[in-house]
Amino acid sequence: MNTYLTFDVGGSAIKYALIQEDLTIVEKSSVPTPLDTLDNFVETIGKIYDKYKDNIKGIAMSMPGIIDPDKGYQYTGGALRYIADLNTVELLQQRCPINMTIGNDAKCAANAEIGYGSLQDIQDGAVVILGTGIGGCLIKDHQVHTGKHFSAGEFSFIKTDFHDALTWDSAWSTRNGITGLLARVQEQLETDEEYSGFEIFELANNGNEKVMEGINQFAFEVATQIFNVHIIFDCEKVAIGGGISVQPLLIELIQKNLDNIFDHLGFGVFKPEIVPCHFRNDANLIGALYQHIQTYKKVETQ
Numbered sequence: 001m002n003t004y005l006t007f008d009v010g011g012s013a014i015k016y017a018l019i020q021e022d023l024t025i026v027e028k029s030s031v032p033t034p035l036d037t038l039d040n041f042v043e044t045i046g047k048i049y050d051k052y053k054d055n056i057k058g059i060a061m062s063m064p065g066i067i068d069p070d071k072g073y074q075y076t077g078g079a080l081r082y083i084a085d086l087n088t089v090e091l092l093q094q095r096c097p098i099n100m101t102i103g104n105d106a107k108c109a110a111n112a113e114i115g116y117g118s119l120q121d122i123q124d125g126a127v128v129i130l131g132t133g134i135g136g137c138l139i140k141d142h143q144v145h146t147g148k149h150f151s152a153g154e155f156s157f158i159k160t161d162f163h164d165a166l167t168w169d170s171a172w173s174t175r176n177g178i179t180g181l182l183a184r185v186q187e188q189l190e191t192d193e194e195y196s197g198f199e200i201f202e203l204a205n206n207g208n209e210k211v212m213e214g215i216n217q218f219a220f221e222v223a224t225q226i227f228n229v230h231i232i233f234d235c236e237k238v239a240i241g242g243g244i245s246v247q248p249l250l251i252e253l254i255q256k257n258l259d260n261i262f263d264h265l266g267f268g269v270f271k272p273e274i275v276p277c278h279f280r281n282d283a284n285l286i287g288a289l290y291q292h293i294q295t296y297k298k299v300e301t302q
Contacts, residue, residue, distance in 0.1 A: 004292060005052050007045065007061040008105070008284040009033060011079030016048055017285050018056070021293065023116060025282070038082040038091075046095040058099035060292035062108040062284035063088070066150050069103045069291060075150065101292040106153070107144045108287035109277070110137035113239050114144070115290035117278030122236040126229055127277065128155060130181075130222070130242035133173035138233055144291075158225060176222050181244065184221075185214035197244045204249060219253035226254070227261050230272050241277035251276050 001020045008015040014033050018026040031048070034040035049059065064078025072089025089100050103111065110127040113119040119127070123142050129135030136155030138145040145152050156173035164170040174180060178197055185200050186192065188210040195203070203211040226238050244250055255274040262271050279286055 002057045003055055004289055005049065005056045005059045006285040006289050006292075007048075007059070008108075008288070009061065009063045009080070010105075011035075011064065014044065014048075015285065017282070018052060019285065019289050023286060023289075028282075033080070035080070036082075038086075041080065041082070042092060042095050045092055049096040049098070053096070053098065056098070058101075058292055058296065059092075059096060060285075060288040061100065061102040062105045062288040063102050064105055067102060067104045067107075068150050069101065069107075069146065069295075072100070072102050074102070099292075099296060101288070101295050103144075103288055103291045104146075104150075105284050106135035107137045107146065108285075108291060109135065109241055109279070109283040110139060110144050110239075110287065111290045112279045112283045112287035113277055114139060114142060115294075116286065118239045118275045119237055124233065125235045125237045125239070125272070126153070126226075126233065127239045127241060128222070128226065128229075129277075130176060130240065130244055131178065133177050134158075135241070138229075155225070155229070158228075160221070160225070172225055176218065176225070178244070180221075181215070181218045184218040185211050188214040188217075201244070201247045201249060215250065216253050216257070219250060220257040223254050223257035223261060226258060226272070226274070231269070234270065235272040236270075237273045237275055239275050239277045241280075241283065243280075245276050246280065 003018055003020050006017050006019050010033060012033055013030045015030045017028040031044060034044050065074050065076040067074050073087045074083050075085060077083025088102055093100055106129055109129060113127060119125055125139045127137040133156040136153040138153040156171060158172040159165050159170055160172055160175050161170035168174050182195060200211060204215055240251060251274055258274060
């Protein structure tokens with residue numbers, strides 16, 4: 001069975017794994033992400049490749065930034081400021097001469113759901129990752145929709161208040177990232193005390209009504225933006241990811257609030273189903289692998 005070396009490059013760590021085509025993870029580890037120079041980044045990837053090069057068929061990589069996955073070209077590199085207007089695949093292949101693909105991290109997470117997870121049975125839909133910001137991806141004809149300039153589905157930038165279109169205060173990432181959840185709960189509790197996502201849901205599951213109301217307000221705002229995305233894109237399903245998506249209460253409240261929006265508007269537009277993402281911490285690794293396999297299937301049939 002073919003084995004691949006997969007990377008999930010983040011702002012603080014590079015996770016990597018040997019994964020077989022049946023998704024068996026043979027080995028997994030991580031190293032700190034070099035934040036100083038491009039040369040250091042290339043050599044970090046190269047040293048990992050050297051350990052496994054005799055046992056792998058290819059390299060599949062998830063990266064931050066705006067990326068053309070077909071060409072392996074990065075217009076931006078997110079937290080990796082030394083990556084800009086660069087064909088990352090061509091550069092890395094000088095050090096690691098093997099079949100290689102790269103893809104945007106949120107879009108890799110969506111690929112995991114398309115290929116092996118909650119969205120295997122749809123043609124059109126969306127993935128919403130609730131994290132520090134809002135990771136996003138649109139799915140069209142059972143494929144990640146990148147857009148003409150490879151930035152389709154950048155949900156963090158959606159504005160939630162036209163009165164404040166020029167700052168980040170009312171951006172979707174601010175309102176419904178993890179800091180937004182904390183803010184909604186703090187408003188209900190009338191406190192400045194900070195809680196983690198785990199602590200917030202623990203309080204709610206133990207019956208704290210004010211915390212529950214804060215989560216419900218958060219879920220209502222998420223549902224409102226999902227409604228807006230759906231009206232534009234006609235989603236069959238919307239998969240919710242990110243650390244807090246493991247909480248059944250959150251998925252339940254988002255669906256309940258979305259139902260409420262449709263009930264009040266009272267028109268016959270199809271209503272999408274809200275589902276949790278199947279893959280969690282390994283989503284980017286698995287999605288990068290799916291993209292890699294699909295890319296080289298196309299090459300082999302041409």
